[in-house]
Amino acid sequence: MIYCKRNSTQSPAIKSNSPQISNIVSTIVFMKKTSVLFLAVGTIVLFSNCFKKAHPTAQKTPAEEMDYAKTHYTDAQRTTGKGLYEKSCGQCHDLPLTGDYTIAQWDGILPKMFEKSKMGYDDAGLVKAYVIYNSKK
Numbered sequence: 847m848i849y850c851k852r853n854s855t856q857s858p859a860i861k862s863n864s865p866q867i868s869n870i871v872s873t874i875v876f877m878k879k880t881s882v883l884f885l886a887v888g889t890i891v892l893f894s895n896c897f898k899k900a901h902p903t904a905q906k907t908p909a910e911e912m913d914y915a916k917t918h919y920t921d922a923q924r925t926t927g928k929g930l931y932e933k934s935c936g937q938c939h940d941l942p943l944t945g946d947y948t949i950a951q952w953d954g955i956l957p958k959m960f961e962k963s964k965m966g967y968d969d970a971g972l973v974k975a976y977v978i979y980n981s982k983k
């Protein structure tokens with residue numbers, strides 16, 4: 847009896863609360879959607895960073911590329927790059943002449959070839975500095 851009475855007094859209260867409940871539910875749904883969005887954006891940012899690290903070819907103009915090769919690397923480092931280039935880049939085809947291609951052309955070629963030669967990020971940076979420095983003028 848008591849149980850039944852409680853139910854009958856409670857049910858109108860629940861009904862009048864239901865718009866609030868649906869508000870809460872839609873807020874939770876919204877929060878879930880937002881967090882999924884943040885997760886997706888975060889994942890993209892994370893992977894784009896990984897991708898950049900695999901290929902040291904950030905978007906630069908040819909003039910900026912040359913400036914970078916000159917100022918971020920020493921003569922000794924570019925010579926190390928030359929050695930790596932001669933060791934790694936003539937394995938599958940004749941060693942190309944750095945002066946056969948312009949900086950813009952090398953920008954298109956190098957990421958593919960760094961992948962083919964399985965060169966690490968730092969070595970690729972040294973090779974790139976050497977190649978860009980000695981590219982077609």
Ligand code: HEC
Pocket residue numbers: 931934935936937938939942955956958959960962963965973
């Ligand atoms: C595992 C084999 C392999 C290695 C190692 C390799 N290459 Fe290549 N390379 C190729 C193949 C295959 C092609 C032609 C097809 C293509 O462009 O993918 C090529 C093409 C080229 C070309 C001509 C591209 C064009 O568009 O005319 C150049 C320049 C070049 N490679 C430079 C390099 C440099 C620099 C390295 C060292 C960082 C290197 N390659 C290492 C396989 C390799």
